[in-house]
Amino acid sequence: MTPMQHAEAALAADAAHADAAIWIHRQPDAAILDRARTLEAEGPRGRPLWGIPFVVKDNIDVAGVPTTAGCPGYAYTPAVDAPAVRRLLEAGALFIGKTNLDQFATGLVGTRSPYGVPRNVFDPELVPGGSSSGSACAVAAGIVRFALGTDTAGSGRVPAAFGGIVGLKPTVGSISATGLVPACRSVDTISVFARSVDEALAVQRVIAGFDGQDPYARRPPYPHLRRSAALPAPRVAMADVAPLCEPAVAAAYRQACGFLNAAPIDISLFLESARLLYEGPWVAERTAALRDVLGRRPDVLHPTTRTILESGLDRRTVDAFDAFHTLRQARREAEHLFARHDALLLPTAPFCPSLAEVVADPLGPNRRLGTFTNFANLCDMAGYAVPIGFAPDGTPVGGMLLGPAWSEGRLAPLADALHRRFAATVGATGHPLPPPPPPDTLAADETALFCIG
């Protein structure tokens, strides 16, 4: 497809899907078509994302477009692109718009926004998942090929699960957080939604890179974004999650575990760390990032967001250090785990709540949604959320493969195999998954060439 064809397809899909709540800002049709025409005239020039449409979660800066973080009263218009966005544009990608989110990326439901609630692509009575609700829906509805989200507690994975697409949660610090509205600065990362594991990884390859201006940036110890050859006998860990999940989720998870020959381990220390994110000190990190808004203009906040941010005000540092020490222990536990296993397979979310459930209880279902996702960044893991089937009532179920920091390339073949085993189409589009990457092994009529220098 050419850039113009991509642009026209994106506009058509958006019109057909007709969900205004995906967008906080959509580029005008004319601007999209103009840009596509320019790209087409220029030709690819070796750009890996030439003409590919994408959207950006509205807590990431795009020059000249307001950044709202889901809070109109907070909005500002940045003069420069976030480095991740700049790299995408330089790679030839076609910017379509900024997407809706749980305000300040605080939530996993996708309903905490004054810009409406993006529609779950499978069932309008279910939540879309958040906080990157609009970005995930834009991919799941086939409007764009990929989207930038963010992931602190699971915002880049839960909405992937509820949209039947892939969510790549990169290693914290691998992508610059400059130009990103902070949630919990120490554990925030930009994330990628895409149609397949390898397309997500290809996007991370474009946007990743050390940024000396970002105090939480880290240098990769090796080329972590190269897809590894498939492991001959992957050692995958699983957990007894049935008591924490809806039966249909537990059933799909069992099937996924069977497919990957997973062996049971104890994850109680990770589950304990997960609770620390909102019930421990890190909620105060959110409060710290927004204390000016909270102090001076609390009325501009979504009521639920305000409740959460206020809960961070009274926490005591003396308790925080207990949590930091617990987390340190959990990180050590993760080291032990990944010394013995290539990956940990978990359900992405224990259930998918309905909109009505969340209206009735704005905090409870949301908290439960983070059961399996909250600890990944705290414990310095990377991973993929991929669809692993549907409940009998059609609710999508997601599985999550986690590895240590910098394992994106190593996990890719495993995550891709899992994805392709349990999903044939992208989100709710009915379109088949993009073709798998070329096989690791040579065909009978091929010859290996090694080039040095």
Place this chain on the structure above:
Amino acid sequence: MTPMQHAEAALAADAAHADAAIWIHRQPDAAILDRARTLEAEGPRGRPLWGIPFVVKDNIDVAGVPTTAGCPGYAYTPAVDAPAVRRLLEAGALFIGKTNLDQFATGLVGTRSPYGVPRNVFDPELVPGGSSSGSACAVAAGIVRFALGTDTAGSGRVPAAFGGIVGLKPTVGSISATGLVPACRSVDTISVFARSVDEALAVQRVIAGFDGQDPYARRPPYPHLRRSAALPAPRVAMADVAPLCEPAVAAAYRQACGFLNAAPIDISLFLESARLLYEGPWVAERTAALRDVLGRRPDVLHPTTRTILESGLDRRTVDAFDAFHTLRQARREAEHLFARHDALLLPTAPFCPSLAEVVADPLGPNRRLGTFTNFANLCDMAGYAVPIGFAPDGTPVGGMLLGPAWSEGRLAPLADALHRRFAATVGATGHPLPPPPPPDTLAADETALFCIG
């Protein structure tokens, strides 16, 4: 010297020095001589510290001996040695006793203890420095060859400066903190006092090692305790510290900077981080470690320690995260610094207060003492404190060479050269420094042999 000769020399030196305040527990003479006799009968058996007398700061466990941390009401008797102590005993070292400290290692003066104040070996009217007061004095008085201390804010460096000896502040996490009473767990390290840089490094070589039971333990990325060859043209950074120091300290520091050809840099972000240790969240980490004592038996605490620990109770986590972000920036600044410089040279302490000053103001002079030391662990640095001369009135002045984590071996030749340039004798003993290690280059009649395998 044989173990028996070492033992007799230690007992004689202790008797001659006659400072009971060095000790919280001293092994009985008979026990020391018995152990020395056994060691002597066994022969060295390749043990690198065969018969060498040492002492242990009384916040580190020695099996069967009470650990008080300077607080009798807190004391317990451990059944097992801290790994660092176990390794020393296995290396043949001769345990002499447990030493006095600022209670719970909270202080840099050496006066906050119910066990008295160890006498400054140069001037009885000056503080000995702390918190590892007894350990530093035992080396400075020639009772033992080396001592274990600890260093969170500067406890392993300030008393080295005030005793005219070497204080090695290892990389946090390089030595197991199991069996160590926590001050600020995330930035505590066991430290070494010795007569020379290379003797200190040799001790660290014995006690260092990864401990999976210690959640803050780290694996060295390379053999960091091997003394490097001297750098042909070391690039040393210095700072304009005159406004922060007594004139005599500034003068000695200028001389040291001249000797190392140091070039000026801006250290304001490090100085800001330094203030965070007691004026920021980390004081609450101390409180967290001792909240049971503070809550149930506050009367067992030294009044000054109690005041400090109580100041950690009311700190808010929302403010802590601001400090964590500032620190992260300072760590990045340290990376930049050590990309351009081999080491940062600073005064160890800006002045040496008198006992009377500290009685008059228990908090102020102590706070000022940490000006240059407080940030090292927070910013993940390693380094050496070495004597760099005396003020005209005989007050000892110390210099500190700091490098990044895991730079102990790389800094050693530089720190040793600095030490030998400005000091001829060990502490107040009048004994010459131990001989320098063999030269890096070959003598005319030597041949290089490279053994592989």
